[in-house]
Amino acid sequence: MALDAKGVRKIRAEFPALMESVNGKPVIFFDGPGGTQVHRSVIEAMNRYFASANSNHGGAYLYSRRTDEAVHAARSAMADFFNAARPEEIVFGPNMTTLTFRISEALGARLKPGDEIVVTRLDHDGNVAPWLALESRGVTVRYVDFDPGTGNLNMDDMERAINRRTKVVAVGYASNALGTINDVQTIISMAHAFDAWVYVDAVHYAPHGPIDVKELGCDFLACSAYKFFGPHLGVLYGRYELLDALPPRKVRPAGDAPPDKFETGTNNFEAICGAAAAVDYLASVGKQFGGEYGRNSPCVGRRRELKAGMSAIREYEKTLGQALLVGLMKIPGVKVYGITQEEKLDQRVPTFSFTVKGLHPREVAKSLDRENIFVWDGHFYAVEAIERLGLMGQGGVVRIGLYHYNTMEEVRVFLEELTRIQGS
Ligand SMILES: Cc1ncc(COP(=O)(O)O)c(C=O)c1O
Numbered sequence: 161m162a163l164d165a166k167g168v169r170k171i172r173a174e175f176p177a178l179m180e181s182v183n184g185k186p187v188i189f190f191d192g193p194g195g196t197q198v199h200r201s202v203i204e205a206m207n208r209y210f211a212s213a214n215s216n217h218g219g220a221y222l223y224s225r226r227t228d229e230a231v232h233a234a235r236s237a238m239a240d241f242f243n244a245a246r247p248e249e250i251v252f253g254p255n256m257t258t259l260t261f262r263i264s265e266a267l268g269a270r271l272k273p274g275d276e277i278v279v280t281r282l283d284h285d286g287n288v289a290p291w292l293a294l295e296s297r298g299v300t301v302r303y304v305d306f307d308p309g310t311g312n313l314n315m316d317d318m319e320r321a322i323n324r325r326t327k328v329v330a331v332g333y334a335s336n337a338l339g340t341i342n343d344v345q346t347i348i349s350m351a352h353a354f355d356a357w358v359y360v361d362a363v364h365y366a367p368h369g370p371i372d373v374k375e376l377g378c379d380f381l382a383c384s385a386y387k388f389f390g391p392h393l394g395v396l397y398g399r400y401e402l403l404d405a406l407p408p409r410k411v412r413p414a415g416d417a418p419p420d421k422f423e424t425g426t427n428n429f430e431a432i433c434g435a436a437a438a439v440d441y442l443a444s445v446g447k448q449f450g451g452e453y454g455r456n457s458p459c460v461g462r463r464r465e466l467k468a469g470m471s472a473i474r475e476y477e478k479t480l481g482q483a484l485l486v487g488l489m490k491i492p493g494v495k496v497y498g499i500t501q502e503e504k505l506d507q508r509v510p511t512f513s514f515t516v517k518g519l520h521p522r523e524v525a526k527s528l529d530r531e532n533i534f535v536w537d538g539h540f541y542a543v544e545a546i547e548r549l550g551l552m553g554q555g556g557v558v559r560i561g562l563y564h565y566n567t568m569e570e571v572r573v574f575l576e577e578l579t580r581i582q583g584s
Contacts (some may be wrong), residue, residue: 163449163476163564171445172565174200181532188533188570193336193511193540193561195386196367198434202390205437206430216426217236227429234436235419240462241439242381242397243372251419252427252435255394256363256382257286262422263359263380263396264290266406267328273298276325278356280304281544282313282340283332287361287382288544291330292452300325308549311338311498311508316349317499324358332508333365335379337398337542338498339511348377357402361453363387367563368477370470373397385431390438393431396422445564446467472497473564479560480571487575493517497549497557510562516582521555527581528558535560535572 161167172178177197180187189197209230215223217231235247244250253259277291281303292301302321305314313331322329329351334341344360351358357379362371367388373381379402385393403418408423443465446453450468457464482505490495495515499508516524521537528535538556539546546556560574 161449162451163445163472165568167449168476168565168567172567176200176203176563178565183530185534188531188566190533190535190560190562190566190570190573190574192387192534192563193364193369193412193559195392196563197390198391198566199389199441201441202434202437206391206434209430209433211488213429217429228335230433230436231427231429234432237436237439237462238395238397240466241366241371241442243374243459243463244397245374246400248418249397249400251390251396251398251422251431253394253396254428255392256361256384256396257290257381259394259396260286260290260359260361261293262408262424263398263406264294266408266422267357268294268297268299269407270482271297271299271327274300274325275327276300276302276323278302278304278318278321278326278329278331278351280306280313280318280331281543281548282306282311282335282338282342283330283361283542284336284363285541285543286363287330287359288333289534291328299327302326303544306340306548308497311335311340313340313342315343315346319350322350322354324354326351326354328357328359330359331361333360333362334368334509334511335498335542335545336364336511336540337545337559338514339508339513340498341369341507341509344378345376352377364511365509367473368470369474370467376478385435385438388438389441391431391434393428393435395435398422439466442466442469442473445472449582476564477510477562478505480566480568481505481508481512483568484510484512484562484571484575485558487571488512488514488578489555491516491575491579491582494578500540511559512562513557513559515551515554515557516578522556524558524578524581528574528577531573531577533577 213226235250238250239247303315307484360381362383366383381397427476446469449472453468453471497513525537537558
């Protein structure tokens, strides 16, 4: 069975925050790019941890052992989510940005003046600022541009930027501002041809499609559980040999091997339990709605279910995205940024940014809020991208993020409201 309207109705009922009505009108949650809502099983897993463990790790007593078991299980779940070779390649932290600063600082210790790092103007600042911080060591940071008309990274620019001095290429899997899915596979090949490491920011892509670090061959990949239906937690994949070779700052008693040496201080164990539950939820989507993706996948176990789940999600989201795009393009005065051709929907996730002529983005977001439609406006920390679009001084854009728990009816109601707001 594919993921369809009936399946989505069933799924939605398991997300408490999606079931709320305010003043008799249901809430329409379109700010998944800022943070998705959580599945019931995530809330239950976190409650369970508090009720039956809630102790530090590495101790001699039962509750501590339960914590150790839960963390190990969560690392295995994340290893399946990324298709990592082993659970020790998974590092937990407060969020993606903090983990990225931690890696950039550790990597920076190995760099020398004249070395180069490549970043892009399409990326969230969480994958730019940590690399800019290394300029104080004499490292040169090169920017790769994107086409403001299409939202695509300029791959010629990328090819020109990577050279024998390049040590790291930092690139996003998908843009949180324009929705573009970048050709990370090609970028990884370009970087590896010069022995440079690739740091992939998969925060925005993770809830929309399957990730396979083995297939990609990336060196690092970071994401955040709160963007894929889990709690506020950062998760990093690093190739074991690289994590092992890097020297992070750490307290002396903390373990010297990965992942311990990167996990500064006491972990957020309850969030780690929640992240594992989010992965299991996505696997359950695969089990229920994976259909042919599940049957044809060469993977086994939870990895197979995850791949099937994420593929089913991607297919369903494409139909929603198409309806939203077609509707937006018909409203006078609305300008959509990024990929706008229906036949190119495969090259983007259903995150749509737009402006409405004569209306400040905050005004549009506030008007939508009055109808219980929750959206974000501004630059979303994708500061280079919004600057490049020439919109920084005008309040940026309004952003709609569609997820597998959203419905055609929500898209219809939103388009109707936006048409009214535009015409008022
Ligand atoms: C694409 C992208 N990268 C990085 C981040 C930063 O993630 P975190 O809040 O976990 O630091 C975000 C957050 O919105 C994002 O959308």
